[in-house]
Amino acid sequence: MPTEVPCNTCTECCKTNQGLFLHPEQGDDVESYAHRVLTDQATGTPVFLLAANPDGHCVYLGLSGCTIYDRRPILCRTFDCRKHYLILPRQDRDNLVRLGLSSRAVFNAARARLKTLSPEERQDCKEKREEFFS
Ligand code: SF4
Ligand code: SF4
Structure with a gap:
């Protein structure tokens, strides 16, 4: 859940x-x-x-x-801004901000809430990031 x-x-x-x-x-x-x-x-x-x-x-x-x-x-x-933040590499986050598709404020809001994700959800984000971006 x-x-x-x-x-x-x-x-x-x-x-x-x-x-x-x-x-x-x-x-x-x-x-x-x-x-x-x-x-x-x-x-x-x-x-x-x-x-x-x-x-x-x-x-x-x-x-x-x-x-x-x-x-x-x-x-x-x-x-879910938290997962969005964790899955995207920094360069991609910067590009989204530059293109107007997201904002620095969204990523700041996400960062402030990262601790509210469960360890399992954080791990899932990490795996997705490795799968999509490495
Ligand atoms: S205000 Fe607009 S962008 Fe925000 S939740 Fe409502 S419909 Fe979505
Ligand atoms: S950026 Fe703000 S409104 Fe959007 S999902 Fe995160 S906490 Fe909610």
Whole structure:
């Protein structure tokens, strides 16, 4: 059973503009969200992103957090910044920040919560990192 991310009042994920992907292939009903469509330059296929305000914050981020919490997209339900941090090598984390696909604040939030992962989860992340990046 994975540990829940103890987000508390953190909402950094909701402020990453280019990182707010919708995944219709995993059940997201794209048309039910304010969104924009980009084209994947490599494949020519459409990519769907939650609409963001000019400051890069998701349009559904309110003063007290997500205003559509019960129907938030799959990425918002499943993303675990701690595992994301542990699996990615530093250079890849830096690249994501540079491309606007994540933010330094997300990785800082992750680092502050690493101790809340179980030893088994940490080991699993380590193995994935070795599998994908060595
Ligand atoms: S950055 Fe981590 S702690 Fe902050 S909202 Fe995202 S998943 Fe939660
Ligand atoms: S839908 Fe909600 S949880 Fe997802 S990015 Fe927007 S405000 Fe955050």
